[in-house]
Amino acid sequence: MSKAKRIIEGLLIGLFIAIVASIASILIYRSVVNSDWYTEKQDRKSLGQKLEAVNEVENIEYIKVDDNVEERFIYDAPAELFDDITIISYDRDMDDEKWREIFANPMVTVFFVEGSPVSFNISDDGKVYSGVFELQCPSLVDWYNEVIAENH
Numbered sequence: 001m002s003k004a005k006r007i008i009e010g011l012l013i014g015l016f017i018a019i020v021a022s023i024a025s026i027l028i029y030r031s032v033v034n035s036d037w038y039t040e041k042q043d044r045k046s047l048g049q050k051l052e053a054v055n056e057v058e059n060i061e062y063i064k065v066d067d068n069v070e071e072r073f074i075y076d077a078p079a080e081l082f083d084d085i086t087i088i089s090y091d092r093d094m095d096d097e098k099w100r101e102i103f104a105n106p107m108v109t110v111f112f113v114e115g116s117p118v119s120f121n122i123s124d125d126g127k128v129y130s131g132v133f134e135l136q137c138p139s140l141v142d143w144y145n146e147v148i149a150e151n152h
Contacts (some may be wrong), residue, residue: 052119054082067106085137102129
């Protein structure tokens, strides 16, 4: 009987350890997925995929330029338009004032053949934003200024 009792005790201890380990792994997974680090990593990955797509001109159906006065639709984007695009900073905790300031700027939206868009807001001082990211893309800013100059 003592051998059977030890086997049952061993099984119960093993079951208890398995349950505790399972609960701990679920809690650790949830804390990682809900962390700012993980959110930033996922946002960067998503933006990175979009930036890869804008570098392939054949993926672009057209570009909409909205300078808060009129909208223009460009169907022949230069191949090097996004060659120098880089991520400068990530600020998920922007205040409402900063969001309003960014979205009040002119917008360049790239529409892809498969239908999904990616938007860039361009400030007067040449800063480029895509959502919570500040980007650097001198070629886009120069192209935007040329498009605006042509139509004014």
